[in-house]
Amino acid sequence: MIVDLSRLSGGRLKTGFTIAPDDPMLDGYGSQITEPIQLDVEVTNATGGMYVVTVNVLGSSVGSCRRCLEPVKVTIDDRFWVVYQQSKSADDEIGDADVIPIDPKATEIEIDEPVREWLFLERNRFPLCDKRCAGMCPQCGQNLNQKECDCERDETDERWGALSALRFDD
Ligand SMILES: [Zn+2]
Ligand SMILES: [Zn+2]
Structure with missing residues (x-):
């Protein structure tokens, strides 16, 4: 150009x-x-x-x-x-x-x-x-804008979930 x-x-x-x-x-x-x-x-x-x-x-x-x-x-x-x-x-x-x-x-x-x-x-x-995109389910990959999935969803933040898992491991 x-x-x-x-x-x-x-x-x-x-x-x-x-x-x-x-x-x-x-x-x-x-x-x-x-x-x-x-x-x-x-x-x-x-x-x-x-x-x-x-x-x-x-x-x-x-x-x-x-x-x-x-x-x-x-x-x-x-x-x-x-x-x-x-x-x-x-x-x-x-x-x-x-x-x-x-x-x-x-x-x-x-x-x-x-x-x-x-x-x-x-x-x-x-x-x-x-x-307002609802994203996708981290467990099954379902697009949550289209329909809900049957996975159990923890209401706590994912990152904290990973932390507490670490804590209970030892
Ligand atoms: Zn989206
Ligand atoms: Zn799911």
């Missing part, structure tokens, strides 16, 4: 990209991407040598509910921005880790890496199918 800086007019440029679900940059994403991810990109060059790239991300993925493990659709609808600053060499200290140095003669900016990084960092690892 390349932003062509020569297309800036009045210090602004709007462009867009689509990431296909099978794009190699999504390898290892961890949730299944089922539709293309849309990126609306706006570049502003307010002050000399500095480009602010704002990326609006729209898409969705399918993960597993953290309680009942059923598939759940997760919407991605967010925005982030990346700042690029022209510098004479890549070693130039810009003093801000969030600013990416680019060559002063650069006519384009490649945004694959920051986009990939953002997508992976912001991935919802623990989605919920519903705020």
